Structure formats: C-alpha cells, structure tokens
Amino acid sequence: MMTMTTSIIPAAANAPMLKYFESQGFNELYIDKDSVENQLLGGDTNRVLALSDYAHYLQCMRNATSAHLLADTSFGGDDAANWADTADQLVRCGANTILISDYQSKTSNHQPNLLLDEDFEAKIRTMKAELTDTNTDAMVNLGGFSTYGIDGLKKRIQIARSENIAKISISNVAAKDLSIIGAIMKPNQEIGLAIDNPKMTFGSAQQVNPAFVLDTYHPKKATQQWVQKAGPSVVLRLYMGN
Template sequence: MMNMTTHIIPAAANAPMLKYFESQGFNELYIDQESVANQLFGANSHQRLGLGIYADYLRCLRMTTQADLFADTSFGQPDSIASTASRLAQAGANNLLISDSTNSSKQSTPILLSEDAYTEKLAAAQTALAETNTTAIANLTGFSEYGLAGLQSRIEAAHSAGITKIVISNISSKDISIIGAIMVPNQEIGLALDNAKMTFGNTQRISPAFILDTYHPKQAAQKCTQATGSSYVLQLYMEN
C-alpha cells in the first residue's frame, strides 16, 4: 500500500481486485458502476448497467470481503433514489454515493440537477436509509459549471440534509487550488481521482479527507484484459 497522508478508497470491479486491495490494507472499496460495466461488457463498451444487475453483482461481492463497500446510485431518475438506495442497502452497501447529476458516465458531460432538486434527492435518500446501517455520501460533480460559490452552497445543502461525508468529482488539476479555499480540517470532504488530469500528488495538495480513486484501478484492469487477450486464451486452451 502506498505511504500517503490521505487515505485512498480504490475502485474494484471483481472479487480478485477486492481481495488484493484488502490484502494490502484497504478496508474501504468502491464498486464503481462504470468499472463493473467494463468488467461485464468489455473495456470499450459504453453499455450501462441496470440497477438489478448491479445490485445482484454487489450482493455477490459483499460475500467475498469484510471491507466497507461504497456503492454507486447512478441508476434511473432522481425521483427513484429512495428505491435505489433501499435496494443497494439490502445488497450490502455500507455507503452510497448520491450524485448531483443524472448521469455518471465519464464519457459525457454531467447533466446537473438544480440545487433544490438535489436537496430533495438527498432528503429522499436519507429517509430511505433511516432504518439501515448504510450511510449516504454527497457526490458533487459539477464544479466546472457552478464554480466555488455553487460548490459551497451544495456542501451546505448536504450538511442540512444530515449528510456529513462529501466527495467532489469530475475536476482537473487546475481546479485544486480554487477548491482548496473551502477545505477545512476535520471536515469529511474527499476528492475523486477519476480522470487522467488528476494525480495523487495534486489531490493531496489540499489535504482532502480521502481520495476516491476510480481511474487507476480501471486503467490497470483494462491493461490486464489487453495483456490476456485472445492469443493467451488460445494458448491456455491448446495446452489442455
């Protein structure tokens, strides 16, 4: 495990990845729906998972690890968040990322909810999780559109909804110094490392509470898939 001051929550798309990360001392892991879709449908597929498939897959992964699992709620429309949250809590998620966009694919620009609509979404998720041990986490994805003032306002909205942990996603290295102005010690705000424009070094510059890394595990999984391509499969087959 890397020696870093900010703890890392890596994405994992299958049981071997979960077990490896757990063996390296990671006790929190993110089951990113895009990474799972790449695992099931192929690295170059843009096909999105349905909630049913994702929930069943999450339930299977839950049986392989004692780590806390972070789950993705980017399925359906904002008004379906209550049923989505309930289903993923039942599937074994310890934490749910509640996004302020209606899509989470890195292939497209986020379609942002208004702050009022997002506040309603957070409240509905909190209500659905009230009788569970699953925690909602606000996932703020639109910094490039709503800027620092909008980011602050949405953080306050999340806190008003009773949500203490927040992740800021979909940012680049040039955004770091601006976002750093609102980072307060002991505040549970983390950064997502989800694109090639971010590195561990620049995310740590503003001392986030955690780094949610989806980019590097996905890149590693894709390289592994490419390395064990058709020629390797044929070789294994012919040897037996």
C-alpha cells in the same frame, strides 16, 4: 501500500482486486459503477449497466469481503420513486454506505447530467429516508464543478450539510482547478477529492489536503489493461496448452 497523509478509498471492479486491496490494509472500498460497467460489458459504450445488474454484482462483492463497501447511486431516473428504489436495493445487497451524486447519469463523453439544486436536495432526503433503521450511511459526491463553479460547489456542500451528510467527495475536477478547490478543504470537514482522470495524481490531490482520496481512475485503468492482455491470443494459448 502507498503512503499518504490522507486516506485512500480505492474502487474495486472485481473480487480479486477487492481481496488484494483488503490484504493491503484498505478497509473501505468503492464499487464504482463505471468500473463495474467496464468489467461486465467490456467497454461497450452502446450498453448501459442496469441498477439490478449492479445491485447483484454488489451483493457478490459483499459475499467476498468484510470490508466497508461504498455503492454507487448514479443510475437513470430523476424522480423520488427511482431514488427510493435505488437506495433500497443497494441497502438490501450489502452497501455500508451509498454515494449520493448530484447527477443521475453521464453523457457519452462522460460528463455528468447534473440535477438542479432543489432536485439534488430532494434526492438526498429521499435516499436517506430509505436508510432509516438500517446500518447503511450516506455520503455525497459532487461532480459538477466545471459547470457551477466554486459558488455552486459551496452551495451544494451547504445543501448536503443541511441534510446531515457528514462526508462529501468532489469529483470530475481538472488539475488546474485544484488551487481553487483547495480553499474549501478545511480540517475536520470530511471533504475528499476523487481521482477520476489521467491528469489527477495522488501527489497533486494531496497538495490540497483532502480528508480522503476516492480513486476510481487507477483501478479502472488496471481493469482495462487486464482485459486487453487477456485477449484472443491469450485465451487461445490457454486452450492450446491443455
């Protein structure tokens, strides 16, 4: 396992990947929506992964591991009923933690459709209400730094803290912005950084001393490469060899 001073939470797109990470000592794993979408839909950009399909997949992953599982909540819909239903389904399917993003979905070029501050606060409050009397925790993911900047980022951190969110991940950040982001990485604040693009590395992320690193890029890349290698020629050889 790679040695870092900050903890790593890797995304896992399938059971073999999940079991491998667990065997390497990772006891917290993220069932990332984008990775699952790639796994189930084969990178088909014309199709969108439904919450019900994701929740069922999460339940299958729950049955495959005893690791702590983080679940994605960035599904379509921007109303309280949708938020409540999303949280409820993920709890019932075995999520140990739900990752509450400040966006609902992503555009075709993977940019987040951001919620307004007041809607983001309402989303946290609504989803946390569904966690009452359960063993599921909430974590916040902030993905709009390129839009709202450092002042907006600080405000959204404040919103999360006001709703008693202890752990926050900052995602969708360019490497050039790390020096600015690093200013808010204070000890014992439980603010982490997501590696979700090819220009972000473990080394660059570690330079700003995040409390943890949420890695969605490398597992997704590994899944894509596996799918490419297991193409028609490989499948044909498997059949012809028997």
